[in-house]
Amino acid sequence: MDHAPQNDIIRTSAAAQAAALRAGETSSEELTRAHLDRIAAVDGDLNAFLHVDTDAALATAQDIDSRRAAGEELHALAGVPIAVKDIVVTEGQPTTAGSKMLEGWIPPYDATLVQKLRAAGLPILGKTNMDEFAMGSSTESSAYGPTRNPWDRDRIPGGSGGGSAAAVGSFEAPLAIGTDTGGSIRQPGAVTGTVGVKPTYGSVSRYGLIAMASSLDQAGPVTRTVEDSAMLHELIAGHDPHDSTSLTDPVGAFTRAARAQDVTGLRVGVIEELEGEGFAPEVRARFTESLAQLERAGAEIVRVSCPNFTYALGAYYLIMPSEASSNLAKFDGMRFGLRVVPEDHPTAENVMKATRGAGFGDEVKRRILLGTYALSAGYYDAYYGSAQKVRTLVQRDFTAAFEQVDVLASPTAPTVAFRLGEQVDDPTAMYMNDIATIPANLAGVPGISLPSGLAEDGLPAGIQFLAPARADERLYRVGGALEALLEDAWGGPLLAKAPELTGGAH
């Protein structure tokens, strides 16, 4: 066990690490090395990272240390290391999106959010594992092997951002970037005992995110505390002229909202359609207890119906694959990444076929076929067209609900982490994991997931709050308050209850 006392700092929040840096109690180089040591010790077993960039991370750390020593004004999170989901392009560092298709590809440019991380001086530890092209709810469809859940290494860490969630949950990184198309930040957060935020669509630039479904994709923070998410969200948000769907609004005061710890008079709507059948009893119990804490603290709990949420999953599984089938057409062996040249008759068309046949995994092929079918002439209206109508109905449900309440609440995922391999052969069962998170993506509204306690088998469960578009501050306000109430009740953060990982034991 590498558990020397000086390394306890890696088990604290990013805000605490940042404070230690400011106080001179540690240096960014020490802090970064401690995380790299932790990765070296435990990641062989977890497989949370696809690529660790020791040299670049230390170079950034040393640069920040010397700038701090010179008295330079630095960003609040400067020097605190971060992990980035491998779907976000990083100049000079491999980016694969968990696919064979991009094995060894070194992007020639940085995503906008990565530019912001670099400008603020956060050492980038490396790139985290994920379901191939973010398609999955368990990180089992990664071409580079599944990530394991730090709470139980026989279980999945959620998906598609299982790598980012596991890295934060196992103290390999205090902060991580995820992307959420149907719940890929929030659901992994729930099953690893971490905090995950899907910002309002357009809050964080998509420029440099390898697109799965353009109208649904949204990058956001994966952290250990609500405050950490708020700080990271504030850093990566803002208008980007390279993304025409990026919001022009000023970035909200998320950190202040997270620290406010006041829910007096806040109306919390419980979504009737997302707490009944299909949700495990202990997951529901932790959810109910969390609501009771909020009520005691002065919030008002209201039951709200969103009748069209019943159809959200079906609509999502038409719109998402339709956009994905189009977005993934560029992976054809012509300009970058894998190229497979068949021996007989190597025409351009046959190269494209062979490359796509060899480069894409089963889940990706399944969704490309679904999407191609849904968009094809004669079926467009019945499938894609109908799904867009349902999307409008889901948006109307949200509008109506937010006339009654300030935020909506539900369990984040229907169950705790399931076992590796348990749902791999049952795509429909796998898709059900995102039933509570998907409506937010369809409507573009923001959502947060934070731990609600331990449920079956001593595994973490999560509670999700949703707010109207551009009202992300409310999520931090209710999330920060509930986190404080629950930690009081538990006597500390939930992650402190996680079993200690012993390197290579699996």
Added chain:
Amino acid sequence: MTATDIDLVDYEDAIDRFDPVLGIEVHVELGTATKMFDGAPNIFAAEPNTAITPTSLGLPGSLPVVNGKAVEYAIRIGLALNCSIAETCRFARKQYFYPDLTKNFQTSQYDEPIAYEGWVDVELEDGEIIRVEIERAHMEEDAGKNTHVGGATGRIHGATHSQVDYNRAGVPLVEIVTKPIPDTKGRAPEVAAAYVRTLRDIFRALDVSEAKMERGNVRADINVSLRENARSPLGTRTETKNVNSFRSIERTVRFEISRQAGVLDAGQTIIQETRHFHEDTGGTSSGRPKSDAEDYRYFPEPDLVPVAPSREWVEEIRASLPELPAARRRRLRGEWGFSDLEMRDVVNADALDLIEATVAAGASAQSARKWWMGELARIAKDRDTELTALAVTPAQVAELQGLVDGTQINDKIAKQVLTKILDGGGDPTAIVESEGLAVVSDDSVLTGAVDQAIADNPDVVAKIQGGKVQAIGALIGPIMKATRGQADAGRVREIIMDKLGVS
């Protein structure tokens, strides 16, 4: 019998028995500084794959952003073609796999074009005006360019490999689609070419494109169908792609009318397909069948927000439109007093701008026309080049004419001076001075020459004095020769008549 060895029907015969209907799609490359959806420079003939960004290459993670200038240009074109401008419109993805397409979809406008329902008047050779109805004008991006290496023909067939240049990928295009153009009868080839020429002139006047056909800035897809008569339903059409000269457009239409008539005469049906035009034979050949089987799986581009040009902006653009070519031609013809025929010749010779500039520099319209349509047109033809490519400016032509009008030189010397200008000799006045070409009207010089001529030609003198005054010309000839053509012929005549005592 296959469609490739069908007997062509004589064109006149085909027109007698069938009614052709045209449909034309014109693509124009916009002359914006940057591409349609990214900041890569929009330039011609750079080194391959240098005018690119991650977005032009469709790299993973890249996103498009609409070029506001391209939208403005599209609106200018729409307004010039009398179209309505959409209050809001969207881009869509047109999906197919091809190596020159970086994303394997083309970002284009599908069911929501920026401009729709317009018209343009097209003037034919003889002055007849045909109104062509415009269905839509929409924005899209160009694809890259494939070069096939290793084959004899440069075509993909027989090539060992292909190279792709993405410099052109993402260049902004506007595609203008006509409604079916009926009632052109035997003039269909001329109407097709005149329509595309009219658009080309409009693009240039609007300053939205260099509109050079030879560079592919303007490309036309020519749809032709035949029906029995004007009351019959439309026949099946063929679409001949990327025809890029006016002559080729005429030949395409003429050939397709003869070919389709042959197919129909043979009892076969026309296949809806794309075809290719061949410059060497003047014929077209089958491309790929364009049937219902083709499925582009269009859907709204989710990476772009809708384009919603404000009405104020549209009206601002409308107010800033320049005078369009047809109106300008009408105005200039009136100002210059040209006949219809003269004006048409000037337009066809691409000399309108040159003459206008020459007039602006001080020449009369008729003299400007005479220079450009006469001597300069002849020189351009001899040198196998364009009028606009000659190394003489309208200002120099006006200056030259000024020297003639001021009798500093005569017409013959003026032509010599012009040759020297074209050979890089500088401005006319400077040439006349440095080469000593000015007309000699100094009596002392001229009197000597006259005396010499009188002495040399006693028989001619006798004739003149005998009353045949027109014989004076026989004396002037040698004088002009002696003075290298620079003698003032009028003054010479006066001196001779003086000396011989005739009047």
